Amino acid sequence: MGQLIKLQDYVSRYEQNIYLYPSRFVRLKKQQWDKLKIGWENGDSSIFQEGFQTHQVSTDWLEDEKQPLMDKLKGLLKFGKSETIDETLFDSELEETEEESEEESLDFNTSFTYRPDTLEDLKYQFLDQIFRFQMKWASSTLTEKSFFDKRYYYDERLKYFLQRFPDTFLVLYHPLFLIKKAPVELETIIINPTGVWCISFVEEEDLSVFIGSKERFWLKRVKGKEKKILNPILALNRTGKIVQQIFTMNEIDFPIYKAVICRNGYIDYPASPFDVQLIEKRNYDEWFNSMRNLRSPLKHNQLKGAQALLQYCQTTSIRRLEWELNDESKNVD
Template sequence: MAQLIKLQDYVSRYAQDIYLYPSRFVRLKKKQWEGVKEKWENGPVQLEEINGYGHSEEQSNTILQKIKSIVRNSETPQSGPKQDSPIGLDDDQETMIDDDEIEMLNNIQTIEGLKQHFLDQLLPFQLKWASSTLTEKSFIAKEFTNDPTLKFLLQRFPDTFLILYKPIFLLKKAPVEAELILVTPGAAICISFLEAEENAVFVGSKERFWIKKTKNKETKILNPLIALNRTDKIVKTLFEMYGVELPVQKLLLSRNGFIDYPLAPYGVQFIEKRNFDEWFSALRGMKSPLKHMQLKAAQVLLQYCQTTSIRRLEWESSQRQGDQN
């Protein structure tokens, strides 16, 4: 599962320590997947007991708590718990899966179904890390909680892929909206999605507008390369400023349509319905671990992203109590 390190202009804990949180996420995910899988494999008999067959309600509740403890269990944090945490919660002790979801596991029949259920339940956790820190939080727009493109990206790529989704950069005190940036161990890929009706054809040119053709209709759309080139320029400029040696790629992606551009400009890759599966399989099959230069690249990008957030109420209360003492 790819990691969402920046969502629009929301506060992100990855920006606090990009060298810590990606590996922490992988560790938490692995530990809690093992707990969910163990619970699922051993679940049916225990669930019968929970439902009251031959056991008292008190005994059933005890069994339920034992099952829940499997999922809550995670590795001991390397640096120990935060002593000054106003909310009393260390990241390594967070639970990725809600307790309410545990009882649903017995309805899942296959391991593939279990994997998909687990990934679905990780999405709220991903959004949490991409919109809150110990002291601050941002309010997530509803469009992101059910965004099919974001879900596709997070669930279908490896853990070592870091995603900046519709980030807003603050350059010379001016906010600049960017396209998707996928930071992999081998490259930073700037991606523009070009998707509409099934089998739509996008006729490209150097003009400001392209033509979108469907069955019996033609409409104009803004040239998607404008935003893609702007994103590419931002990333390359920042990388040059900080000595980030990571290739930058430009990619125009249409999963359900076709791109018709006979004299395509140099330096941009078109991925559409005819070659999407091949491209996707190659990228998804990348087995390289997180790399130092990749994390440095992500750190540089996060450093220039705009952040809009408020202080957590828990933190404000803690500070007031400290002042009174």
């Protein structure tokens, strides 16, 4: 499944170290899936019933880390929000402690209320649980957290990006970029091993037909009715331009693609811009399968591009209460 490295302006663990977390996520996910699959095949009911009842004391996915972990971590790190952190700056003790916490959290989140009848059903339930786990990584770190809007748990398009694509796809979902000190919300950006995709959706009623043009508005036709919608290519061009500028400033040579997607309807735009792909009902399966079948591993240039983009993203967060109290106690001492 795709990895959510930035959600709006929420603090993200990937911002701390883009070279560490993508591979860690893949490993944690595989470990938990193997454990769950073996338990399912062996009829281990504790995973699906007892385990859930034991751990059902909290459903807050943004719950602060356990106190023993915080006691162990105090004094180990103090990150500034504006610092640029790469893999060489991670202290090994902090890394091990942080990883232990994430493994415990992931293990907790993969408990179910019942044993699925088929392996396929188990896989879908597992993906839903990992989706919620990703929300935690995309909205909190060990020292900070953002105020999370729970509507994202039910965001169909966000789930689409995270659950239908390979682990090597890094997703920035409607990120806020700081451009000349002003926040600008961009379209969804996917960074895969072969390039960057800037994606805009035009989807409403099934079998709608969107008449494209260079004007500010497009025309939507469905069941004999017409309605104007904002031209999606305008926001798409703005997103692509900003990504290109950031890459140029950081001397990153990586292909940038732009696409308007309509999975349940049609786009009629014969004179569409040459640098924008129109993905609609007639050619969607071909495009989707080509993306799904991209099995290339994570690339250095891909991670470098992701790091460059994350550095220009706006982040709004607060320090966790226990870290604030720790800072205050140090000041008193």
